[in-house]
Amino acid sequence: MVALLTLLSALPALAQDAAKEPAYRAFPLIGSRLAVWAIAQLHLNFAAFILGVPIFAVIIEIIGWRTGDAQYDWLSHEFVKLTFAAFSTTALLGALLLFLFIGYYPKFWTYMTSIFFPTYGVYAALFFAETFTVYIWYYGWDWLSGSRKWIHVSLGVLSNVFGTAILLVANSWVTFMISPAGVDESGALKGSVWAAINNFTWMPINIHRLIANIVFGGTIAAAYAAFRFLGAKTDEERARYDWMGYIGNFVALSAFIVLPFAGYYLGREIYAFNQTMGITMMGGFMSWLWIIQAILIGVLFMGSNYYLWLGMERIPGSERYRRYVPMLIGILAFGFMVWATPRSMVITLDEARAMGGTHHPVLGFLGVMSAKNTAVNMMILTTFLSFVLYRRANKVSTKPWVGTGMAIQWAALGLAAAVVIFFGVYGYFVESLVRIGFSVYQVLAVLGAIFVVMAIDIPMFKGARSTGAIRWGTIAPRSQYVLILLAVTFTWLMGLMGFARSGIRQHWHVYGIMRDNSVDAVTPAIGYAANMITVVTIAFFALVLFIFWLGGLGEKGRAEAHGHAAPVIAGGSDRRP
Amino acid sequence: MRLPVAVKVGAFALVVMGTYTYYANSIPQIQSKPPAELSLEGGNVTPAQLVKAGEEIFHTKGTCEICHRIGQKGTRAPDLAGIGARAGKTKPGMSAKQYIIESLLQPGAYLVEGYPNIMPQVDKPPIALNRSEVWALTAFLESQGGNVDVTLDDIPKTAGATAGGAPAEIKIPGDPKAGEVVFSTKGACIACHKAGKIGASPVGPDLSQIAKIQTPDYIMKKILDPAGSGTVAGFPKGVMPPMFGQTLTAKEYVDLVAFLLTLK
Numbered sequence: 001m002v003a004l005l006t007l008l009s010a011l012p013a014l015a016q017d018a019a020k021e022p023a024y025r026a027f028p029l030i031g032s033r034l035a036v037w038a039i040a041q042l043h044l045n046f047a048a049f050i051l052g053v054p055i056f057a058v059i060i061e062i063i064g065w066r067t068g069d070a071q072y073d074w075l076s077h078e079f080v081k082l083t084f085a086a087f088s089t090t091a092l093l094g095a096l097l098l099f100l101f102i103g104y105y106p107k108f109w110t111y112m113t114s115i116f117f118p119t120y121g122v123y124a125a126l127f128f129a130e131t132f133t134v135y136i137w138y139y140g141w142d143w144l145s146g147s148r149k150w151i152h153v154s155l156g157v158l159s160n161v162f163g164t165a166i167l168l169v170a171n172s173w174v175t176f177m178i179s180p181a182g183v184d185e186s187g188a189l190k191g192s193v194w195a196a197i198n199n200f201t202w203m204p205i206n207i208h209r210l211i212a213n214i215v216f217g218g219t220i221a222a223a224y225a226a227f228r229f230l231g232a233k234t235d236e237e238r239a240r241y242d243w244m245g246y247i248g249n250f251v252a253l254s255a256f257i258v259l260p261f262a263g264y265y266l267g268r269e270i271y272a273f274n275q276t277m278g279i280t281m282m283g284g285f286m287s288w289l290w291i292i293q294a295i296l297i298g299v300l301f302m303g304s305n306y307y308l309w310l311g312m313e314r315i316p317g318s319e320r321y322r323r324y325v326p327m328l329i330g331i332l333a334f335g336f337m338v339w340a341t342p343r344s345m346v347i348t349l350d351e352a353r354a355m356g357g358t359h360h361p362v363l364g365f366l367g368v369m370s371a372k373n374t375a376v377n378m379m380i381l382t383t384f385l386s387f388v389l390y391r392r393a394n395k396v397s398t399k400p401w402v403g404t405g406m407a408i409q410w411a412a413l414g415l416a417a418a419v420v421i422f423f424g425v426y427g428y429f430v431e432s433l434v435r436i437g438f439s440v441y442q443v444l445a446v447l448g449a450i451f452v453v454m455a456i457d458i459p460m461f462k463g464a465r466s467t468g469a470i471r472w473g474t475i476a477p478r479s480q481y482v483l484i485l486l487a488v489t490f491t492w493l494m495g496l497m498g499f500a501r502s503g504i505r506q507h508w509h510v511y512g513i514m515r516d517n518s519v520d521a522v523t524p525a526i527g528y529a530a531n532m533i534t535v536v537t538i539a540f541f542a543l544v545l546f547i548f549w550l551g552g553l554g555e556k557g558r559a560e561a562h563g564h565a566a567p568v569i570a571g572g573s574d575r576r577p
Numbered sequence: 578m579r580l581p582v583a584v585k586v587g588a589f590a591l592v593v594m595g596t597y598t599y600y601a602n603s604i605p606q607i608q609s610k611p612p613a614e615l616s617l618e619g620g621n622v623t624p625a626q627l628v629k630a631g632e633e634i635f636h637t638k639g640t641c642e643i644c645h646r647i648g649q650k651g652t653r654a655p656d657l658a659g660i661g662a663r664a665g666k667t668k669p670g671m672s673a674k675q676y677i678i679e680s681l682l683q684p685g686a687y688l689v690e691g692y693p694n695i696m697p698q699v700d701k702p703p704i705a706l707n708r709s710e711v712w713a714l715t716a717f718l719e720s721q722g723g724n725v726d727v728t729l730d731d732i733p734k735t736a737g738a739t740a741g742g743a744p745a746e747i748k749i750p751g752d753p754k755a756g757e758v759v760f761s762t763k764g765a766c767i768a769c770h771k772a773g774k775i776g777a778s779p780v781g782p783d784l785s786q787i788a789k790i791q792t793p794d795y796i797m798k799k800i801l802d803p804a805g806s807g808t809v810a811g812f813p814k815g816v817m818p819p820m821f822g823q824t825l826t827a828k829e830y831v832d833l834v835a836f837l838l839t840l841k
Contacts, residue, residue, distance in 0.1 A: 185701075185702075226586075227582065227583075227586055230582045230585075230586065231582040231583075274697070274703070275644075275695040275696075275697065276640060276643065276697050276703065276704065277703070279643045279644060279653070280640070280643060285607040285608070285609045288604050288605055288607070291604070292597070292600065292601055292604075295597075295600070296597070431691075481586075481589055484586055484589060484590060485589075485593055488590045488593045488594060489593065489597075492593075492594060492597055503609070506609045506611075506703070507609070507610075507611035507612075508702075508703060511702075511703055512701075512702035512703040512705075513702065515611075515702075516611070517794070521611040522608055522609065522610050522611065523608060523609035523610075524608060525606035525607055525608045526601050526604065526606065526607075527601050527602035527604075527606050528606075529601070530597065530598045530601030530602060531598060531602070533598075534594045534595070534597070534598045537594055538590075538591070538594065541590060545583070
């Protein structure tokens with residue numbers, strides 16, 4: 001199309017008239033695609049943060065309200081403070097993205113408007129509602145305290161309801177581009193806009209993004225705490241941010257454990273919408289992208305576990321559980337290696353002859369979904385076990401049925417592992433369609449084990465004898481770099497998944513309906529995408545640092561921001577999770 | 578000297594991202610390019626040329642290889658080795674080419690035992706092969722152990738009618754009637770091309786349905802840069818004059834394009 005526009009621009013007046021309503025315009029220097037890519041990724045990063053953090057901030061506030069522990073109230077306020085500072089940046093980036101679409105992809109935007117115009121008003125109304133609610137929530141922290149705390153908590157809940165609704169509306173646009181529904185072959189809306197909204201990938205992406213936003217918010221908040229920990233001048237400050245970092249990571253890890261299941265659901269719906277798209281995604285030109293994804297998720301699993309193990313060193317009584325760590329490392333490392341094993345490799349002819357084909361005779365078998373599903377489920381179980389050990393590190397149950405309870409817990413974990421491995425091996429002997437169904441059994445076994453173990457663990461350790469208080473602030477500084485590693489990795493992973501989501505449309509703006517005729521219709525290779533993702537991720541963290549710094553300026557000179565004294569945590573409390 | 582925390586953290590983050598980026602650049606780099614349109618209508622195409630074009634479509638735009646292999650049993654779709662020979666015996670009363678065409682355009686009409694009904698219609702988006710491409714692909718599949726006897730007339734006229742996924746609409750402000758005059762007189766296109774009722778020479782491809790099988794940007798570019806836009810299979814290269822950009826006025830050029838876009 002750019003070639004066409006170039007031709008037209010070389011012609012005199014009449015031909016120029018034809019170009020007055022171009023389908024595309026070229027963004028200076030970097031081109032339209034990179035401009036949209038950068039702003040969209042930045043906008044999504046900020047939006048994920050401001051939508052994810054309030055979800056767990058309000059939960060923490062409720063815990064503080066019901067237990068009467070002011071430290072949780074302080075922590076919740078700290079988290080909301082972070083999102084509050086990023087709020088206007090998110091809106092600004094959203095507006096910029098809209099201008100880019102209107103200006104540089106006018107026909108595409110006109111088409112999207114022809115389908116989704118009724119949702120624009122809803123989006124705007126929700127945006128206003130959320131903005132006002134968050135403002136009152138943040139600024140009304142002191143005003144709505146004491147007997148009016150329930151109103152304040154309700155505002156927090158309400159802001160999350162509005163925020164999630166905004167997410168659902170925006171997701172309808174982006175998922176329509178992937179899996180259009182409710183339109184005829186020419187792309188015209190057949191009936192109600194609801195059919196276009198409720199397309200194949202809308203609900204899976206809603207769920208996936210909602211969970212991922214919580215993970216993302218948790219990792220960024222934990223990284224912020226890590227940064228403050230490393231720069232802390234006093235033990236008290238270190239203890240405070242150690243605790244904050246732990247909570248952030250705990251939130252991220254809890255949500256992260258269920259994220260792969262949401263990913264499976266999304267993948268299944270993509271296949272249900274269009275087999276070609278699904279196969280192109282997993283086995284076509286994007287197949288190597290999933291190897292990188294596996295490595296990143298492997299880093300997240302390893303990092304999360306390592307942080308928990310380091311954290312156990314500051315808990316008296318945790319020595320009992322250290323003997324399990326080598327076993328946990330072994331499972332995680334093996335799972336990591338399996339997950340990152342490619343099915344086939346691009347190699348020279350001589351190498352292929354030496355190996356007997358593009359598939360390694362032994363390792364090639366680890367590159368298929370049966371092995372990978374088994375690996376990731378075992379990694380999830382292992383991470384959950386690390387958390388359970390951390391949770392009970394300084395506790396000794398006094399319940400008379402502790403032996404039975406422990407036995408059932410181990411049996412549940414063992415049974416889940418057996419089910420996961422059984423279906424993993426059995427999957428090699430059945431057709432692909434049957435094999436895909438096995439992943440459901442594996443997921444259910446893992447979720448079931450998590451449920452059973454926690455259902456026993458909570459009453460079993462209620463009123464448990466403490467072996468000593470958690471020594472907050474004494475954790476090794478390298479643990480804080482792990483938190484930063486997790487935040488950077490997850491942000492980069494979000495960029496990669498954004499590329500995957502957009503790339504599976506290939507040369508279509510709206511898959512199968514509106515073709516991309518621009519000069520950028522080529523879907524770039526993974527290296528090019530990685531360069532772009534890194535540049536945008538650097539820009540994101542630079543902006544975040546700047547915004548947090550600006551937010552901090554407002555607090556300087558005020559010992560108690562909004563009347564919230566920073567809690568004294570040194571010495572810790574074994575009441576916390 | 579102690580480094581500030583921000584510097585240490587920043588350097589650490591850059592190393593992490595740099596590692597991921599380096600790895601991503603170290604593995605195989607595969608782009609996904611938009612498929613080119615193939616037009617064979619009106620051309621004198623030999624079976625060998627047709628099979629070659631079909632093989633190209635099989636590997637690229639058709640995306641057949643995602644599920645099908647030739648000489649290797651697939652888990653998602655049948656092995657296509659020898660399909661040309663066995664296609665005529667698969668469904669009673671159907672010749673090889675009829676079976677293959679039906680399989681491409683109505684894949685669910687007959688399923689090979691043991692395989693799911695997952696194949697998309699190849700003439701519909703997102704694959705969106707046009708009629709020429711379905712023709713060539715059929716010839717290629719026939720060539721796998723069978724005789725290539727498929728003709729363009731065997732491919733239903735409706736095949737690929739809505740293919741292409743609505744390329745961006747372009748409004749050409751030219752006058753088609755004036756363009757027809759340009760075609761017949763100053764442009765002298767009529768000397769080589771047929772366009773509906775006018776022209777008859779077989780020197781260049783028949784343009785009677787050019788707007789149906791080609792995009793506006795291809796047509797516009799082809800007039801100005803014939804060599805750079807490729808030559809239709811079966812026709813000699815370098816015959817079409819390259820000077821229309823200089824000899825036609827802008828109005829004549831836009832009128833001519835407007836006329837060609839009426840040829841459906």
